[in-house]
Structures are given as structure tokens and as C-alpha cells.
Amino acid sequence: MSEQLIKVTIDNITxxxxxxxxxxxxxxxxxxxxxxxxxxxxxxxxGSGGKxxxxxxxxxxxxxxxxxxxxxxxxxxxxTVMEGMEVKNITSEKVIDARNGVVxxxxxxxxxDCPVCDQAGECDLQDLSYGHGKAGTRYEFxxxxxxxxxxxxxxxxxxxxxxxxxxxxxxxxxxxxxREHGVLDRGDxxxxxxxxxxxxxxxxxxxxxxxxxxxxxxxxxFRFKNRVWFLKPMNAHRDCPKCSGxxxxxxxxxxxxxxxxxxxxxxxxxxxxxxxxxxICNECRFEKKQTSDWVIEGPRDISRQSVISQNHYLKVxxxxxxxxxxxxxxxxxxxxxxxxxxxxxxxxxxxxxxxGPATSQTxxxxxxxxxx
Amino acid sequence: xxxxxxxxxxxxxxxxxxxxxxxxxxxSVETALKQMGPDAVVEEVKKSGLRGRGGAGFPTGMKWSFxxxxxxxxxxxxxxxxxxxxxxFKDRYxxxxxxxxxxxxxxxxxxxxxxxxxxxYIRGEYAWIVDILEQAIxxxxxxxxxxxxxxxxxxDCEIYVQRxxxxxxxxxxxxxxxxxEGKRGNPRIKPPFPxxxxxxxxxxxxxxxxxxxxVVPIINMGGEEYAKIGVGKSTGTKLISAxxxxxxxxxxxxxxxxxxxxxxxxxxxxxxxxxxxxxxACIPGGSSVPILPANLLLKTAKGETRYMNYESLADGxxxxxxxxxxxxxxxxxxxQCVVRHTLTLATFYRHESCGQCSPCRExxxxxxxVLKNIEYGKGKLSDIDLLWDIQRxxxxxxxxxxxxxxxxxxxxxxxHFRDEFEWHVLNPxxxxxxxxxxxGYADPIHVPVGS
Numbered sequence: 001m002s003e004q005l006i007k008v009t010i011d012n013i014t015x016x017x018x019x020x021x022x023x024x025x026x027x028x029x030x031x032x033x034x035x036x037x038x039x040x041x042x043x044x045x046x047g048s049g050g051k052x053x054x055x056x057x058x059x060x061x062x063x064x065x066x067x068x069x070x071x072x073x074x075x076x077x078x079x080t081v082m083e084g085m086e087v088k089n090i091t092s093e094k095v096i097d098a099r100n101g102v103v104x105x106x107x108x109x110x111x112x113d114c115p116v117c118d119q120a121g122e123c124d125l126q127d128l129s130y131g132h133g134k135a136g137t138r139y140e141f142x143x144x145x146x147x148x149x150x151x152x153x154x155x156x157x158x159x160x161x162x163x164x165x166x167x168x169x170x171x172x173x174x175x176x177x178x179r180e181h182g183v184l185d186r187g188d189x190x191x192x193x194x195x196x197x198x199x200x201x202x203x204x205x206x207x208x209x210x211x212x213x214x215x216x217x218x219x220x221x222f223r224f225k226n227r228v229w230f231l232k233p234m235n236a237h238r239d240c241p242k243c244s245g246x247x248x249x250x251x252x253x254x255x256x257x258x259x260x261x262x263x264x265x266x267x268x269x270x271x272x273x274x275x276x277x278x279x280i281c282n283e284c285r286f287e288k289k290q291t292s293d294w295v296i297e298g299p300r301d302i303s304r305q306s307v308i309s310q311n312h313y314l315k316v317x318x319x320x321x322x323x324x325x326x327x328x329x330x331x332x333x334x335x336x337x338x339x340x341x342x343x344x345x346x347x348x349x350x351x352x353x354x355x356g357p358a359t360s361q362t363x364x365x366x367x368x369x370x371x372x
Numbered sequence: 373x374x375x376x377x378x379x380x381x382x383x384x385x386x387x388x389x390x391x392x393x394x395x396x397x398x399x400s401v402e403t404a405l406k407q408m409g410p411d412a413v414v415e416e417v418k419k420s421g422l423r424g425r426g427g428a429g430f431p432t433g434m435k436w437s438f439x440x441x442x443x444x445x446x447x448x449x450x451x452x453x454x455x456x457x458x459x460x461f462k463d464r465y466x467x468x469x470x471x472x473x474x475x476x477x478x479x480x481x482x483x484x485x486x487x488x489x490x491x492x493y494i495r496g497e498y499a500w501i502v503d504i505l506e507q508a509i510x511x512x513x514x515x516x517x518x519x520x521x522x523x524x525x526x527x528d529c530e531i532y533v534q535r536x537x538x539x540x541x542x543x544x545x546x547x548x549x550x551x552x553e554g555k556r557g558n559p560r561i562k563p564p565f566p567x568x569x570x571x572x573x574x575x576x577x578x579x580x581x582x583x584x585x586x587v588v589p590i591i592n593m594g595g596e597e598y599a600k601i602g603v604g605k606s607t608g609t610k611l612i613s614a615x616x617x618x619x620x621x622x623x624x625x626x627x628x629x630x631x632x633x634x635x636x637x638x639x640x641x642x643x644x645x646x647x648x649x650x651x652x653a654c655i656p657g658g659s660s661v662p663i664l665p666a667n668l669l670l671k672t673a674k675g676e677t678r679y680m681n682y683e684s685l686a687d688g689x690x691x692x693x694x695x696x697x698x699x700x701x702x703x704x705x706x707x708q709c710v711v712r713h714t715l716t717l718a719t720f721y722r723h724e725s726c727g728q729c730s731p732c733r734e735x736x737x738x739x740x741x742v743l744k745n746i747e748y749g750k751g752k753l754s755d756i757d758l759l760w761d762i763q764r765x766x767x768x769x770x771x772x773x774x775x776x777x778x779x780x781x782x783x784x785x786x787x788h789f790r791d792e793f794e795w796h797v798l799n800p801x802x803x804x805x806x807x808x809x810x811x812g813y814a815d816p817i818h819v820p821v822g823s
Contacts, residue, residue: 049561050561050729051729051771053729053730053731053769053770056769072768073768075561075771097765098765098769101731101764101769102731102765104765105731105733105734105738105765106730106734108734108738109734138758139738141741144737163730164727164728164730164733166728182556183556185727186541186724186725186726187722187723187724187725187726187727187733187736187737188722188727188734188736188737189727190726190727190733
């Protein structure tokens with residue numbers, strides 16, 4: 001079965017991928033806009049995906065053998081490619097429409113408390129809503145809410161923000177010997193819970209914070225301490241008897257605010273050089289908050305699109321300012337000339353000629369205007 | 373018309389082995405195991421043209437032939453008795469009064485599929501039927517129709533009854549399998565289909581109760597003979613559970629050649645609409661299929677008579693047709709309010725959504741809230757378009773068909789009864805006092821047939 005390559009076309013880009021690859025992973029090989037967003041799929045967790053429906057794509061040609069298009073949009077994270085398959089992602093209006101619909105559905109019960117949410121700045125749902133959401137909402141009802149629960153000393157569960165991706169359930173299933181939390185109830189009142197408010201004790205359970213695409217599971221040792229975009233991510237490692245010990249430290253000055261696993265461009269935890277996923281243990285994550293605990297390797301690359309990388313670039317070229325050219329040599333403070341829409345004020349006053357902010361007096365007393 | 377499934381349903385003691393055997397019971401097991409091979413049984417079912425009676429209407433013989441048969445891996449047959457669709461109660465009737473018919477059908481089907489352990493997954497609320505089935509299984513075992521080496525054929529078969537816990541979603545075959553495995557009843561993502569990877573990752577066939585009971589007459593009379601009943605691709609007989617505003621609610625066996633009009637108005641079946649009311653609308657196949665107004669129910673959009681079979685009920689697609697579904701026939705007279713009715717269904721689907729995928733989890737709740745506003749006079753005209761938009765974005769975008777099932781009733785109600793929704797919005801005071809909308813849909817037929 002080794003190295004059997006299959007030809008697949010995604011958004012008119014043809015590439016060859018190994019047999020058994022999912023459409024989503026093939027699209028990630030192309031990268032950029034062509035990769036569908038994924039809220040529940042996590043390549044390191046077996047069985048994840050298929051639930052959030054944001055990665056829906058249109059298969060316009062099933063395969064070389066059976067060229068019929070698939071009747072419905074399919075979840076690209078759980079559909080494997082076939083020889084000669086043609087997939088439409090951003091080139092399909094149906095897909096864009098369905099995805100906007102899914103984003104709207106995900107947001108109707110989300111509290112949108114980004115200003116006070118620790119996940120803000122590195123939240124998959126935030127990114128997704130910027131890309132596909134609307135400015136307003138058509139939902140006019142009270143949002144579903146839950147009480148916050150502390151799952152032990154390290155993790156807080158804020159179920160109101162949860163989008164039920166089941167990633168944390170898979171982490172507990174696949175990383176820990178015994179899963180102590182799960183999904184209770186069903187429908188729009190289903191919730192992640194431990195049933196009788198127990199704490200999660202396993203040594204690797206802290207990884208649920210890293211896999212959570214939203215701010216539902218947060219680090220109690222970091223809550224409200226700082227915003228992620230004020231912190232400087234640094235790669236670091238230590239000799240840990242339990243885990244790989246390869247982490248990202250989030251510093252401000254000398255102080256380590258939090259420790260996370262290293263995440264790749266898709267927001268997933270990276271594999272180390274041996275191909276093993278770099279899950280980290282609770283001790284590394286929550287207990288080692290001194291720079292002296294770690295060997296610092298250097299700054300971590302963060303995607304340029306991320307808010308975390310803001311102001312971290314040198315030699316940025318500023319875009320050319322074309323306005324004076326457009327406005328006939330003037331460089332106005334306001335783009336719209338107020339005299340176009342109002343005849344109350346004096347049209348002979350050019351706003352761009354006023355020094356400082358304009359007030360009502362500006363238009364009454366001509367002495368404020370600089371001579372031409 | 374000669375009844376096939378419900379031929380003996382009023383015989384005294386038919387629930388027990390002696391009476392059932394005396395009236396020709398377990399003949400098909402003898403025929404199949406002694407004279408036919410498993411492949412011959414499958415062939416016979418294929419010839420019969422039997423279509424799945426659970427709702428989708430997929431040809432049963434074809435489904436059976438898809439079953440993967442790898443060496444050394446057990447195969448399973450599961451009987452889907454998780455009948456929870458509002459308006460459908462035919463399986464309950466079968467299991468309650470003719471339990472041995474189901475057991476007989478399951479033995480023959482298990483033989484055909486090579487399943488040595490077959491399961492009946494029964495709706496949790498049917499608690500008393502579990503006892504009836506358990507007794508029937510014990511009796512069949514005592515008389516050598518179950519257990520080891522049945523009738524000396526070398527075929528072993530055990531049937532187990534498993535109760536669900538009251539979730540509609542567990543009627544979806546992959547959710548049913550998950551639940552049977554002892555997990556949370558979330559539908560699986562397909563492919564792989566159960567025919568390849570089902571119960572405990574083994575090839576599995578899931579069939580409805582009525583489908584499995586229909587195997588008995590098919591073996592007894594022969595597939596070709598069975599295919600002569602009915603019309604076109606709607607072969608055999610179908611149980612219809614009729615309810616709503618009719619004189620004689622109940623389970624009826626029909627041969628799919630009678631017209632919808634005859635079914636509603638003739639004394640043999642529903643017996644017309646009580647209190648001199650008129651027919652307003654009808655859901656012909658269980659709550660999830662589209663509702664049809666009287667004029668489109670009795671005649672298709674082309675003006676032809678509509679018959680009670682798979683093709684005729686689906687004539688016109690979803691624009692002017694509906695579906696046979698599971699045979700839950702719900703009749704609404706002109707006193708009934710379509711908005712309220714749709715709200716009831718939306719509440720049901722909101723409550724029964726498993727919450728796994730986002731469009732259904734969030735969308736069903738949203739639809740219910742919007743419908744509640746309209747029903748209680750707080751709606752806006754834009755809410756109707758909003759509802760349409762929500763259902764459009766649920767349909768087809770979910771893992772399992774529950775999303776579609778939640779979207780279709782709302783879509784059809786708006787499509788055919790939009791002015792009733794508008795009336796609710798425009799007359800907020802009156803709609804609270806009056807439980808009905810417009811009378812403009814009352815049936816156009818003046819002299820009903822058979823009354």
C-alpha cells in the first residue's frame with residue numbers, strides 16, 4: 001500500500017496525495033484559503049471530525065471510475081480522496097453559503113464575550129467568524145447559558161462557550177487511561193461535564209486546554225493574567241520524565257505567564273522529530289513557571305495573520321499613500337467632505353485646512369482658518 | 373383485499389406459540405432451512421421487490437446483497453424496533469399482537485444473512501412488549517426454532533431483545549448500533565456503512581420490524597407471487613397507522629393500489645372525518661415527511677389521482693408531493709392550525725436532536741423559538757423568511773437524516789400554508805383565541821367515495 005499516489009483536484013489545483021488521505025488534509029497540502037476551516041477535526045485525535053460541519057465541501061466529480069457528483073456537501077475531514085476526484089471549496093457558492101450558515105448556527109448560542117475571554121486572539125471560532133460571519137445576528141432570543149465549573153485546580157470549564165467539538169473527549173479517551181468527563185444530555189442542552197462535578201486528575205488532562213478550539217476549557221493558572229497578544233512566545237524545553245518537554249513559553253519580560261504545547265499553523269499540537277505528537281504533562285504546563293526551569297531555544301514563529309504577531313515585525317513597508325493624489329493635492333483628515341451632505345455649514349471652509357479637531361465654533365468664526 | 377401480515381391478528385391466543393403454529397406459523401422457517409439455501413432466500417426477497425418499511429424505502433434484497441462477507445468475521449442482523457416517529461405505531465401493533473411473526477421473520481432473515489446472533493433493539497417506552505417478545509423467543513426456543521442446530525439444518529441462531537432508553541435518534545441505524553454497543557447514541561459518519569462495519573465493527577444489516585415480518589409471506593408464497601401484489605415498484609402490502617381527525621384511527625394493511633381519497637373516506641379504512649369537518653391537510657408518512665394540503669393530497673399537481681404507494685405519494689417531489697415514509701398517516705381537519713402543528717413537530721425535533729453536529733443542534737432550537745413567537749402572536753413577517761432560511765441551512769448539511777427530518781416539515785408548512793403563517797403574524801390577537809387559520813384549504817371533493 002506504500003506510496004500509491006492519487007490525483008485529486010481541489011479548487012482547480014491538481015495535486016497528488018497518498019491513498020487514504022482525506023480531502024481536508026489534501027487541501028491543507030495546498031494551503032492558504034483552499035484549506036477548509038475545521039473546528040472539530042484534529043489530525044492527532046483518532047475518530048475526531050465530522051461534527052462541526054464547517055469543513056463541508058462540494059464534490060463535483062466523485063472519481064475517475066464514477067464521475068457522478070456527490071448529492072450532498074460532504075465533510076472534507078472524514079471523506080477520503082478518490083482517483084480523479086474534483087472538489088470545490090471556495091469556488092463553490094453552495095459551500096460558502098452552507099459554511100456561512102454553520103458559522104451563524106455556531107454563534108447563536110455563543111456568548112461572544114471575546115473581550116473577557118482568555119482564548120481571544122488564538123480562538124478558532126473568532127477566526128472563523130471574521131472570515132465567514134455576519135456583523136449582525138438574526139437571533140433574537142436569550143442565549144443558552146451554563147454555570148462555570150472548576151475541573152480541579154488547573155482547568156476551568158465554561159460550558160457556555162463550548163461548541164461541542166468532542167475534541168476533549170477524544171483526548172481523555174486516547175491519552176488517559178480512564179475518561180472522567182463526557183457529553184451529557186442531548187440537543188442544544190447537551191454539555192461537557194463530569195456529571196457530579198469531579199475534578200480531572202490525570203497527568204495529561206491539561207492537553208484538553210490546547211485542543212479546545214474556543215475558550216470553554218481554560219488554564220486556571222493563566223486566567224485573566226494577561227492577553228496573549230501582549231506575550232512573547234518562546235520555544236523551550238526541559239528534561240521531563242513524563243513527556244517530551246517541548247513547549248512554548250509565553251513570556252512578558254522575564255515572567256513566564258503560561259506554558260503550552262507547540263502548535264502548528266492549523267492550531268494543532270506539533271509532532272516532534274520522531275513523529276510523536278508533542279502532548280505535554282500537567283507538571284510542565286502548570287507547575288514550571290520560572291525561566292530557570294527551562295532551556296530557551298528562541299522565539300517562536302507565529303502566523304503573520306495572527307493577532308499575536310502584531311507589532312513583532314521589523315522593517316515593515318508602509319503601503320503607499322495615494323490619497324493626496326486622489327484629492328488633488330489635499331490630504332484630508334476626513335475622507336468624506338461634509339459639505340457634500342450638509343448645507344448647514346459653510347461650504348467655503350475646507351476641512352483639511354482646519355488645525356486640530358473641528359468644533360461648532362470652527363464654522364462660526366472664520367478667524368480660526370489659516371490664511372490660504 | 374386479502375390481508376397478509378395481519379391475517380390472523382384477531383385469532384384468540386395468536387400471541388402464543390400453539391395458536392400461531394396452528395394457523396400456519398413457522399412454515400417459512402421449515403421451507404427456508406430445509407429446502408432453500410441462504411442465497412436462495414436472498415434471491416427470493418430480491419424477486420419480491422420488498423422495500424424497507426422503516427421510512428427510506430430502500431429495496432431490502434439489494435441491502436442484503438451489499439452485506440460484506442469476510443471469512444471468520446461474524447455478521448449481525450438487527451431489527452429496528454425503535455419506532456418513535458410521531459404518528460407511527462404499526463410496529464408496536466405487530467409486536468404486541470403477532471410477536472411470533474417477527475421472530476419467524478427474523479429466523480429466516482438471520483439464516484439468509486448468516487447471523488447467529490440477532491438483536492431486536494426496541495424502543496424503551498415499549499416496556500411491556502419486551503416481555504411479550506421475550507416470551508415468544510422462549511417459546512420458539514422450546515420448540516426448536518431457535519438455538520443450536522435449528523430443525524437439524526446445522527444453523528444456530530439466538531435472538532436478544534435490547535431496550536433503548538427513549539431516544540428518537542436511536543432509530544437511525546448507526547446511532548442504534550452505537551447504543552446497542554453501550555455508547556452514547558450518536559449517529560456515525562458514513563461511510564463506512566453498517567453493511568461493511570456495523571455492530572462491533574462487523575458487517576451488519578439493520579431492518580425495520582415490518583420489513584422482517586414481510587419476509588415470512590415472501591417465503592411462504594414465493595417472491596414472484598408477492599411482487600404481483602401492489603403496483604410498480606411498490607410491491608406487497610404496507611401497514612399504515614392512521615391517526616388524527618378521522619373516525620377510525622388504527623393500523624390498516626393496504627395493498628398500495630388504493631387511492632388516498634379511498635383510504636381516508638371509505639368505511640373499510642379511516643371512515644372519513646368526524647363531525648362533518650373537511651379535510652385540510654395530511655402528513656402521509658410520519659411526522660418528518662412534508663405535509664400536503666387537501667387539494668395536493670388527493671390529486672397530484674398534474675391532476676391525476678394520488679394513490680397510497682411510494683411513487684404516487686412522492687409524485688411532484690417536495691414541491692407538490694410528499695413521501696410514503698414509515699406509514700404514519702396523520703389527518704388534519706379544517707379546525708387544526710398548521711402553525712401550531714408545525715411548532716409541535718419542531719419542539720419534538722429540538723428535543724430529540726443528539727447535539728452532535730452544529731446545524732441540527734442549534735438550528736432545531738432556533739426554529740422552535742421562532743415558531744413559538746409566530747404561534748403566540750409575537751412574530752414578524754420576516755420571521756417566515758428566516759424560518760425558511762434556517763431549514764434550508766440544516767437540510768442536507770448534517771451527519772444523519774434527523775436534520776432533514778426536522779427541516780422538511782417546516783419547509784412544507786411554509787411552502788403550502790404560507791398565508792396561514794402570515795395570518796398569524798398579522799392577527800396576533802385573534803390567533804391566540806382561535807385555534808385554526810384559514811379555511812381556504814378545505815377539500816375540493818364534495819361527494820367522497822365510499823361514504
